[in-house]
Amino acid sequence: METMPEDALCDVTLVDDEAVREVMAARAGAGELERLAEMFQVLASPTRLRIVEALAGRELCVCDLAALTGVSQSAVSHHLRMMRALRLVRFRKESRMAYYRLDDDHIGVLFGTGLEHVRE
């Protein structure tokens, strides 16, 4: 494990040096945290949250999502592209329509837990 120089901590020091080392040993990889941040970034938009909410338990086409979110179809497409990249949604193509749905139930859990927090 890499060493964290002592003087990087508080001069008064050892406020809780042991705790710091413990945290550093158990923490997630940098790449993982970056991807996690990107995933939360996708959820950090009222418009995309409306999309997530709209897709809870359903599948909907792009133009319906545009109507629900109140933004242009182009904007929705951009959002869906981002959400696809982070695997928050997946879609199936039927003739000229594209039907989107949530990729897995992690997303619903995140939405629900977050809503609980802001409502408390």
Added chain:
Amino acid sequence: METMPEDALCDVTLVDDEAVREVMAARAGAGELERLAEMFQVLASPTRLRIVEALAGRELCVCDLAALTGVSQSAVSHHLRMMRALRLVRFRKESRMAYYRLDDDHIGVLFGTGLEHVRE
């Protein structure tokens, strides 16, 4: 899953009009979604995620958090201010130190669920 009409098209920009109305009736208020988006925004940063991770089950002072995240103490203070505003963390003041901890366990659930998603 709901029935998706094969013969209907988006001529009035709505394919499944009933599904759209259903979604609109059950959706969260605009203010709620905005606050939810702000909350996810706070989690949408590798540095703040490191803070959340570091505070899982512990309380730490600001300078220790600065050492753990690798950014300046000033930056950490700014982050903590934001996280305080959204009630992700709370703190107690002891002499000149400020010890921060996670506000409730919703945050840990969000962190864990998100990590599961990016790891799958």
Added chain:
DNA sequence: AGAATGCGTGAACGCCTGCTCATATATTTG
């Protein structure tokens, strides 16, 4: 075939975010 429809994407704009720097405040130390 040509027109219309549903969707995707690049460019460009204003706005917001995350960092550092400088400084302020409160507390402890000498």
Added chain:
DNA sequence: CAAATATATGAGCAGGCGTTCACGCATTCT
């Protein structure tokens, strides 16, 4: 008292985000 320490905060700047506009592609209808 003055100096040092731990934290908070405002200003400012580079980079990123969300939207609209314009257009392209594929499919369907006449």
